[in-house]
Amino acid sequence: MSIVRRIFVEKKPPFNIEAQTLFYDLKNNLNIKGLKNVRVINRYDVSGLSEDVFLKSIKTVFSEPNLDDIYIEDIVFDKNDKVFAVEYLPGQYDQRADSAEQCIQILTNGLKPTVSTAKVIVLSGDITEEEFIKIKNYCINTVDSREASLLKPENLDIEIEYPEEVEILEGFIEFDDVKLKNTYDKLGLAMSLEDFKFCHSYFKDVEKRNPTITEIRVIDTYWSDHCRHTTFLTKINDVKISDGKYNKPILKAYEEYKKSRDFVYGENKKSLCLMDIATIGMKELKKKGLLDDLDESGENNACSIIVDADVNGKKEKWLIMFKNETHNHPTEIEPYGGAATCLGGAIRDPLSGRAYVYQAMRVTGSGDPRTPIEETLKGKLPQRKITVEAAHGYSSYGNQIGLSTGQVTEIYDEGYVAKRMEIGAVIGAVPQKHVYRDKPSCGDVVILLGGKTGRDGCGGATGSSKEHTRESIFTCGAEVQKGNPITERKIQRLFRNPQVIKMIKKCNDFGAGGVSVAIGELSDGLKIDLDAIPKKYEGLDGTELAISESQERMAVLVDPKDADRFIELARTENLEATKVATVTSNRRIKMIWKGKTIVDISRDFLNTNGVTQVTDVLVNRIDDESYFDNIYKRLPGKNIKELWLQNLEDLNVCSQKGLAERFDSTIGSSTVLMPFGGAYQMTPEEGMVAKIPVLEGDTSTSTMMTFGYNPKLSRWSPFHGAVYAIIEAVSKIVAMGGDYKKIRLTLQEYFEKLGKDSRKWGKPFSSLLGALYAQKALNIPAIGGKDSMSGTFMDMNVPPTLVAFAVAVADANKVISSEFKKSGDKIILIKAKRDEYDLPDFDSLKKNFEKINELINKNLVYASSSIKYGGLAECITKMAFGNKIGFKFQEKINAEELFTSDYGSIVIEVDGDFDVSKYLKGIEYKILGETVVDPVIYIDDFEISLNEAMEHWERPLKNIFPSVIKDSRKNLLEIKYDKKILYKPSAKFAKPRVLIPVFPGTNCEYDSKKAFEKAGASVETYVFKNLTADDIKESIDELTIAIKNSQIIMLPGGFSAGDEPDGSGKFIATVFRNPKIKDAVMDFLKNRDGLMLGICNGFQALIKLGLLPYGEIRDINENDPTLTFNTIGRHVSCYVRTKIMSVLSPWFNNVKCGDIHLVAVSHGEGRFIANDDVLNTLKQNGQIATQYVDINGNPTMEMPYNPNGSYWAIEGITSPDGRILGKMGHSERIGKNVAKNIYGNKDQKIFEAGVEYFK
Incomplete structure (x- = not known):
């Protein structure tokens, strides 16, 4: 038995930042008033090392003498201190332990030790037992962690229980309805009881045998809402739209939708369902010949368009791929891992399409993170903890994998207390000539590429498809993985090699369905060898191997002659690649474990996606009091200045710079617009823009991505909310210099659990109709999307959510930013009109968009910004912040104009000599005033200094996401040294x-x-x-x-x-x-x-x-x-x-x-x-x-x-x-x-x- 050695490592003051931060958090947010001091000590248990290597590792791997205090084997605490330790649950990925093992492996020349880590927290002060328990509950999330013993273990061997044979559900095909229901409840399945009965009929009448538990779990995974969009494919029978002023356009949009169905399908109509409404716009525009850039294939990895890219002055065909992904349920219960794997999952989709992902956007929904912790609902984590740890998880994954995050926005609404919204949207690109696609042939080989399989990935798909309950936080640990971005980075590198991706016939990422879906979707006929799958540890049974997801694996289909070469090239990138399956000629998915067939299911049965669900839809009457009539009244204040400053303190207007700066926004050397612009880097940009990732030379071809969504507007009318989500996203593209006609959309839907309630179904139904209405009016399609239909906690629901993402290709030379550039310039509002139903006047809007694009292309616009939730006042203030250039209104302006969410309207900065009558002829505009040297906004009789405005803007979230911290050390003198050493090498090289x-x-x-x-x-x-x-x-x-x-x-x-x-x-x-x-x-x-x-x-x-x-x-x-x-x-x-x-x-x-x-x-x-x-x-x-x-x-x-x-x-x-x-x-x-x-x-x-x- 190997000796276990124990090391404690503690940061010396003043470098103990983690301990200082935890002290502040516990003292101020958990209200532990008697707390005097906190120590955080990293504990390492190590086995499998010689004494010599152990001693070397102490000061090179585990600690740094100039930063850390080190304690070997034991550490003494004050008898009055309260001490506990935290460690990950067995099976969860521990990056610290893994990295320590890898570092030591270099010292041992290849022999890998075993390292176990824990964090010891020492509390000093007057702390009651009740407060001690409160602190432990706050610091330990039982979904992924547990309290660790303070005693040193005798060994670090993982206790392995070798699994028995996979269970067969004996007597299943003979069960009556009562036994079926009992079994269904016992198994905790995500599928409906009707689906389970359908399985019963299949095995009884077709297979004529009892199923294995693996088969039931595989079917449950396949048919989950996460993998098969069950809710969106539910057949809609009867549609009723209530009367009301604002319901009239919904009825009209529904009639137009039915006409679209006639045009697209003719006599061969598909069932009416949410999915059809979501996709019909694309199908209609394609049939009309207005979608010639769409890249279509047998793979369903991400939205993909074909573009002509400028590479070193020459045109090349490139594929631009983009995808949005949510991890709402995992992030709600384990914020760090859930958010990290949200990004990892989003990256994998374009990556499986062979695209190199080079930019990401993060859009999230949260309750108020300032809510006192004692007000946290039972069964929930505190909103502050969720939002801060989720930001850490997503940013950590993106920063490590090397992905530029171009925009980070958190939307605050109390509805997201029901369940958090965590969206990652990514964009990737690849030269079209490098992408090879082909249909599978009998004998083709499936290679598993990347990470190993563990128990921590079981239940990802089915868990995400269930509504959140009070027990979720205690029972869902296995459903949330810790990702390994370092491994996914290796796959990104491998897929940049044209030799590699030209071998790939088809590729699928290991999403929530694990082997069963990732490999199962590659071909109709498959034989999968579960014993060949690389495992993190022994003891996994056949079911776990079949359904466990992994954040950094790919299933790759290649010709048998290419398999060995593919594996060899993977090894050059430090990646494991293993043959795990072969394509067969019959339409069945077959899995072998321990020499026995544990899954043998008909492809045709799997493809039914279960029993087709049926529902009715009722769209409720929209309140006659319009959102637009009231939104500006939300602010307290006696005069324009007070209203202005209060507006800046609104959670959905205030600064999020301290949040956004956690995310690397410059890696790739392709970021065209930094998230915050100007000399002071204080003006938030409209969206993200990056040049496509050419490996050699340069390009001016860039991609833009923006988003749009307002929960308050959507709660009033999901239909209007969706229309304006698209308008907001499109307006932002236009403001940056993009052509609205070239935009392609992808949508993210997130709604409550609908059940059988027709009124609940009316929300996504009207929302999708609104999105379709906007698509048809603008002639731009949604070519992709993602739905999440589990936003319910007890009697709480998320707001009706349809987030629109807009993507466009643009010339980087023509991209403009939002910050005012100089004083003396005219500031003009290009106003969007609304009709009697508070919907956009699309004819007018399109003219506005075309005019702005024309002016930007002529280099006549210096800065531009669209109006968002906080209205014109928000827009002007943020444009002024970046360079601290002031602004003076030329005439009085009322509160309604200043603070209404006037989506579609755009503010532009032009030269003081700009000929308004010449260039803006035929569109509605208003000259607001001019920029001034003084860092002041002059409005009516009030002066609002930009420093004062900035203070109010930064105040709301400064304790959640601080952007600055004061340093007590004084400023310094310059340290100039202008002597040169004229050093020349002994040998010269023309090309070093x-x-x-x-x-x-x-x-x-x-x-x-x-x-x-x-x-x-x-x-x-x-x-x-x-x-x-x-x-x-x-x-x-x-x-x-x-x-x-x-x-x-x-x-x-x-x-x-x-x-x-x-x-x-x-x-x-x-x-x-x-x-x-x-x-x-x-x-x-x-x-x-x-x-x-x-x-x-x-x-x-x-x-x-x-x-x-x-x-x-x-x-x-x-x-x-x-x-x-x-x-x-x-x-x-x-x-x-x-x-x-x-x-x-x-x-x-x-x-x-x-x-x-x-x-x-x-x-x-x-x-x-x-x-x-x-x-x-x-x-x-x-x-x-x-x-x-x-x-x-x-x-x-x-x-x-x-x-x-x-x-x-x-x-x-x-x-x-x-x-x-x-x-x-x-x-x-x-x-x-x-x-x-x-x-x-x-x-x-x-x-x-x-x-x-x-x-």
Whole structure:
């Protein structure tokens, strides 16, 4: 039996950010008034290590001497302290433990130890037993975690209960209705009782045998609402639309829908159902020949359109794929994992279509997160906890996988207390010539690619299809997975290889249905070998293997001759790939486990999707008091100024910058508009825009994505809510410079559990009719969508929700942003008219859209923004914030005009000399006033300073999602060092070779490679493989050779092994400490005059190796500098100003001391810390290369200018001779049309300087 060793690791003050944050949370939000102090201690139990390796790992893997206090085996607490520990449930993915094992595996040359982790929380103060229980309940979410024992275990072996044979439901085909009902209740199925009876008839009359439990579970998964849209496919018999003023257009839209059915289907009409209303618009426009860009195939992965892309000045056919996905139920009960896998699942859909996903949008719905925790409903998590942890989960997954999140918006409505809304929308692209599709043939092979299967993925599809009950939080643990973004990143890399994707006939992602659906959908006839499926651990039975989902797996169908080559190429990307199934000629899905057939079902039976449900629909009368007549009255206030400031404090108007900055928005070097624009980065943009992801060269072809939805409007009338959701999304595209006629839509429906209540059915029915009405009026179709019909908790329901996502392709050169650009400009409102039923005048609206697009294409519009929920007042204020340019209204304006949600109306900024009568002839407009130098809004007799307005705007969510944190250290003097070392290498190279190693978690290699290639280098990216001991040995040898053949080594950004265990760059540092690699690096530096560059995660690794600041790999001690967690305690993504303070380094040969650049940062651990002796030495040696500076160019400790609280505002440092440079800012994330709404010089020319050094 292997010895278990225990280590406790605690951050030293003042670096114990997690403990400080928890203390504040418990004290202020949980109201534990007697709490005096909180300690958070990471506990590691380790087995399978020699004494020597264990001692090495303590200060390299588990801790950092300059940050942590370490306790071996035991730790003593004060007798009055209250102590508990938290650990993940068995089977849940623990990234910290996994990363620790991977790091140690490098030290052992391949032998993988076992690591178990827990978090020990120590509470000091006057805390009652009742409060102690309250704290534990708050800190432990029993869906994924449990209280851990404080005693050390004797061993870390997982207790495996080897499963018996799969159960056969004996006597099933003889059951009467009573026994069927009892069995149905006992099994807790998602399918209806009618479906279960249908299964009974099938096995009795067709198969003439009793089913296995696996077959029942597989059928239940297949027919779940999540996988088969059961609710949307329910047949609608009778439709009644109540009388009423605002119901008249619904009746008219219904009649128009029936005409569309006649046109599309003729005599061969399909059943009337919600799905038909959702898709008929696309079918009609296609039949009319207005949808020639639609990419259709036998795969159903994502919306896909064909575009002509400009790549290096030439036209290429590309596929643009986009998809929206919800994870409402999982996020409600386990916010971190649910939100993380929402994004993971959304990415997998276009990825399975072979597209590289390059941008994401997050739209969520929440109750008020400021609600006191004691008001939390029984069976619910606190709204604050859900919203904060969900943001952490989604951002963590996206940041690790390397996906730019272009817009993050949370919609607040008390209806979402019933169940949270968590939407991820993504967009991907791939050259059309790289995509090969073909029908399956008998003998074709199915390869399982990516992650292993575990018990934690069981019940994802069926769980998401059930309504939420008070027991869900205690019983649904197995339904929520922790995702592994590092593995999904590897699949993304693999699928960028044309050799790989040209082998794929068909591909399906491992969504909520697991093997049964992912593989089962690839062909009508299949034989699946469940024993071949790679497992996380032993003990899984056949049923679990059949239905367990995985967030980072793909089922890939290939020709048998290509299977081995595909598996070989997967291995080069450090991915596991296994043959698990073959295509058969009969129409049956067959699964073998332990040599026995446990599933053998007819494809035709599965394809019935169960019993067709039937319902009636009743659309209730809409209240005669219109939403638009009342919305501006929602604000308290005696005068325009008070109303204005109150409007800015509305939860659906106020600042969400502290939320959005958690998400990396710049990776990929393709973000055209940053989420917040202007010199102060304070104007929220209309949507997200990014250039398509070309691997070589450049492009001006970009994609836009926006969304629209208003819960209050939708609650008044689901029909109007859907119409204006589309109008809002389309208006935002137009405001950014897009052509509305080229827009393609995808819809997200989210409604209460409908049951058999015809009035409830009337809500999605009228909502979808509204969406169809808008599609037909604008001649733009919804070519995809996703429905979630389980938004019910007890007697509470989510608001009628139809979120419209709009996508358009645009020229990046023509994209404009929302912030006012200069003073003296005219500000004009292009107004959208409403008819007597408060619906848009579409003829007028389309003219407006065309005119705005024309003016933008003529470069006559400087800024543009659509009017949203908070009305014109919201619009003007936010446009003013970005550059702190004021505005003066030219005439009085009433509250109704200022605060009504005037969807479709757009505000534009044009030159002061703009000829209004010439350019705006034929459309309705109003000159509102002009921009002014003073940072003030002048309206009527009132003055509203932008600083005051900003204070009100930031106030509501500043304690939930803070955007700044004060630093007590004073600001600094500049540290200039303008001496150059005229260092020249002994050998010259016309095209120096750059080595970029790709480790698990690396995600900036593409941007870095492109930057060096553009500068004239020859670049090799080397993927470090560590799936097996042989992989590690091979990778160390190959990496050593690559170092010897290179002139430059770059360590790019990312999240090395997920920035775990509890610290960044540890995996990379462990690899580089290997004796072979260490010797090669030191020879590279000392004898071959090589250059090294580390950005972000690479900088962290250089610091942990001692290469910075010492220029050599050495052991780290407690007095050495390091990089640690940002003072704000979260990830920060934005642009910062950095100033060149030293030109000692050859990396800065092309800049001068004092030059200021705008550089993207995106990190959670960028705070440079060092003691005074080290700081003064760095200063004297000229090793402080760059500092963070404020808008006036002065080094500062203040956020947001210093984003992480770095001592002396240090952003980058060099080795003593300058040849090694480390910096947090992503200097590689540059390019034409990148971050157009951030002004200044972004190019530090370090890549050119590095290449020129060798010439």
